[in-house]
Amino acid sequence: MKERSPTLAMRLRGPLGCFTRPEFKTERVSYEVMTPSAARGALEAVLWKPAIRWRIQRIRVLNPILFTSFKRNEVNSKVPVDSVRSAMKGGHLRDFYADEDRAQRNTVALADVDYVVEATFAMTAKAGAGETVTKFVEMFTRRLEKGQSFSQPYLGCREFAAEFLPASGAPDPIPDTRDLGLMLHDIEFGEANRPRFFEARLVGGILEVPPWDQGEAAA
DSSP: OOOBOOOEEEEEEEEEEOOBOTTOSSSEEBOSSOOHHHHHHHHHHHOOOTTEEEEEEEEEEOSOOOEEEEEEEEESOOOOHHHHHHHHTTOOOOOOOGGGSEEEEEEEEEEEEEEEEEEEEEEOTTOOTTOOHHHHHHHHHHHHHHTOOSSOOEESEEEEEOEEEESTTOOOOOSOOEEEEEEEEEEEOSSSOEEEEEEEEEETTEEEOOOSSHHHHHO
């Protein structure tokens, strides 16, 4: 069994968050609560190394669940990766004019979000001889206290930046219990990336996240 860390916690908050439900193809409509995959992404923004793999245990909701809606300008297409690689080698990158490829789409986002994410990490097969759980726990704690990150953590969409800070002193979760339906757990990466879902339920303002596999459940 891979060595795992004790439970670590990080607080995330911001004026807007949008954790897009995959069943809505064109419009962006947020889940009622941050998804585990979004929480993992925020933790990896603070500390990511090939030697560790984050697993979310629970998400505490600190502010009432409120929605807000607005329209945003988005582009319809993406620049092909092959074109970018070619340009990096001196090739030609075709011109792209956003005004000619723009569309207005509705966004139903969460307003004034505030969470505490609790998670552990497990050591992976890529860990070196000098890389230990204690080393990475201390590294994560130090970076969190200093407000350091490899990239800006965000709340579902990159333009919704998150303030991140230690969870000590955070208020109690909201007294809210409700079914959240099928929620994205995370992506199973492989030859064909596959999304995995779980039946989510908020109990007393806390979303318990099931273990990724039975080995984790037994740990």
